[in-house]
Amino acid sequence: MAKLIALLNRALEKSKKLDFVALLSIRLYLLPTLYEGAHAKVTGFSGLVEWFATPVAQGGLGMPLPTLMATLATGTEVAGLICIALGLFTRIVTVPLAILMTVAGLSVHWSHGWAAIADKTTEASMRLSGLMTWLQHSFPGRFNYVTELGDPIVLNNGIEFTVTYAVMIMVLFFYGAGRYVSADHWLAKVFPRWPK
Template structure:
């Protein structure tokens, strides 16, 4: 009985594998706005990125040597990564520098803040927000309602959680590529195989 159920399940999974490209396309589409935000902020605010890369940690910076070079490399990697992942072109190759960049960002920016991307209710920043919201509700109920009507405000902890998630998604793209049918890699390989 169990063997029949497992065999039936295996047949269903095998039939579904024709559509496995949807998962890889989904990962690529999910990563695009994430990569875009980083690339856009570094390209448009290049001088601010250079200043942040070079400023000492005591001033909120990363304290990196050669901040212009590192800011350029980070911006170029994100812009190229954005284009390649959007098109599914050289997806596996492009995943490597994107993972390196994500690892560096994780280690320098996110890891010191712990795991959580959003501060939980026990963190001091969340408690301060809760105190502010209580004050707002008592003194300016209209403003409080305006701020909270679409959901509870949260404090960004900027931990490693999101960066680790993006790294894992890039790792999947490294191992499996951009997917079939809706990636330039697929069509390029088909063309070269002729």
């Protein structure tokens, strides 16, 4: 039994040589989300400012200094996208990204509960079910076209995705971008005091 445990420990120790794969995977997973957020904010900046300024009772966020807040949010996502992609200043850029995720989670998603996807008991899902029933009876050919690649869903806009991204960002804060496939790794070899 001792030999088996020793063999297992050696194998686990050797697997640590590939630990950079996990951090690279997190970075790659976050990129499409960061890109979509940054792109939407840059191309729809005036609408973002308006949404930040609009009172909560009218469907907005009711934030003070909406232009400044929109600029900070946009800048954070653009810088986050570039830095996470390159593995550059990774631990540093995760701080404003974590703040942005926290603000988004609390101001936009928290009131919708945990689930990102609405369950079958919500009003939105019941309405979707009614639409699908009507579509199936009224336009059977279109129903098959709509459902052949999977069932339509309704997003609940809950905090689940935001928390998932925040956990990934937290991992990058504590462990950095990883070895070999990050600018931080190579710059730290040239500049020993480089933040990695």
